[in-house]
Amino acid sequence: MRRSRILAALLTCAALAALAACGSGNGTTVAPDTIDTPTTDDGVTLDVPADPDVPPVDVVQDTPPVDVVDPDLSVGDDIQDVPSDVLPDVVVPACVGAPGQIAWPTGVSTTFLRGPFLQDVRDSHAVVVFRPAVPLTEQGCVEWSVAGVASLVPFSACVAPDAYGQYAVRLDDLPADAEVTYQVSAGATLTAGPFTFRSAPPLDRPQRIVVMSDLHANKDRTAAVLSKIVTSALSDGVDFALTCGDHVDAPEEPQFDDLFDGLRPLLHRVPLFATIGNHEGRNANYFEAFVLPEADPPDPEAPEMYYSFRRGNVWVGVLELIDWQLAWTLGGVAFGQVEWLAKELDSEAARSARWRILSIHQPPWGRNWAPCSVDNPNFGEVSLRDMLVPMARDKGVSAILSGHFHDYEHGQMDGVELFVLGGAGGGVENVECTAPEGLPTPWKSVEVNHRLTVETGCDALTIVATDIEGNEIDRVSVPHAAE
Ligand SMILES: [Fe+2]
Secondary structure (H helix, E strand, O other), rough: OOOHHHHHHHHHHHHHHOOOOOOOOOOOOOHHHEEEEEEOOOOEEEOOOOOOOOOOHHHHHOOOOOEEEOEEEEOOOOOOOHHHHHHHHOOOOOOOOOOOOOOOOOOOOOOEEEEEEEEEOOHHHHHEEEEEOOOOOEEEEEEEEEOOOOOOOOOOEEOOOOOOOOEEEEEEEOOOEEEEEEEEEEEEEEEEEEEEEEEOOOOOOOOOOEEOOOOOOOHHHHHHHHHHHHHHHHHHHHEEEOOOOOOOOOOOOOHHHHHHHHHHHHHOOOOEOOOOOOOHHHOOHHHHOOOOOOOOOOOOOOOOEEEEEOOOEEEEOOOHHHHHHHHHHOOOOOOHHHHHHHHHHOOOHHHHOEEEEEEEOOOOOOOOOOOOOOOOOOOOOOHHHHHHHHHHHOOOEEEEEEEOOOEEEEEEEEEEEEEEEOOEEEEOOOOOOOOOOOOOOOEEEEOHHHHHHHEEOOEEEEEHHHHHHHOEEEEEEEEEEOO
């Protein structure tokens, strides 16, 4: 799969070479080890179980270093976006209402190994996912009712288990911002619920989002860290959850079981939108675990690897690193998700949103990643600094949320707020590296387990970092531009 991705990039580059657009300049040399492989917290490379459908993650490392970045080419110039002066006008809905503020109940059901948990609650649908500890042959079903919608009997839908014994039941035709009460069943004896969630909000509604990264789930970490984040998010009445990758150390099923057990009380009630990290290894177990939106058009190799969605007044783009590294290596050529994102940010869904934010596991900049040295390339991803941040700046993205480094970091580049929030379970980095050359200033870093709460308000985007004891460690407010 990765080989076909490289081939596609090379073919794109070859086509553009006729226009003298590829690899034509002098500039920075690519360090092969900037390509991510799953590692432990102390940097040891993991032996990730092979997936027959997923290539080894080190394929790109075979790519010889090449000189990139034409000095006359502002990276991103050849990204095939549409000039803003020809984009059709869009109407940004007036901002109305407030994000969720009523605390969610905290009860849980442990009937199922995983779930029931909510996925992809947007537009007029929702997906309820659950998996018994022992796979069944019978169908799994969801019954639900909608407050304010008269029905003599509950709505219901049933599906057969998939190859993992997991059920993913889609609830359609939900009215906006409605209280939905559901319960699930599988076979003759397994039942869970009722639980309540809210259907997707109208497009003018602020949202409150809990954002977590680098959970690296196991029983000890979820008990010590994730459980406190989940309790706080329930108390805050968040509208949905967003993760920025590294949910597990390695994409093995028992680790995903621990992850969903730790998230259980939260995901009974709010959906989670996941970003893939390097520890997921593009493994089939990750794509099976989550039911995520797909890009339009979907990535032919992994439809859930990157995508966008709109919830209320916020548009969220969820990214994966490989295309950015390949595109940068090839001199800034746009292909794959680089080209896709440029077009997505010009879409009506993105431009009519009051706020646009991006999630990608690896950060454009980061400071604290051992070992600290001037020769250490791990101060963030140069491909993202050169290509993603300028695109975000030009297309009205307010913030890029990342993890990968196990601490809290924040700074601003080209007017875009950059956050590192890799503190939701993995061992916190215990280093204080000297600031690398070029690091935006001021740049804040705090070595502590934490979460972010993002509120997409009418007047400001407010991002608060809070440690797991409830102490605020940072607060960033981005005022909304005058209309
Ligand atoms: Fe991590």
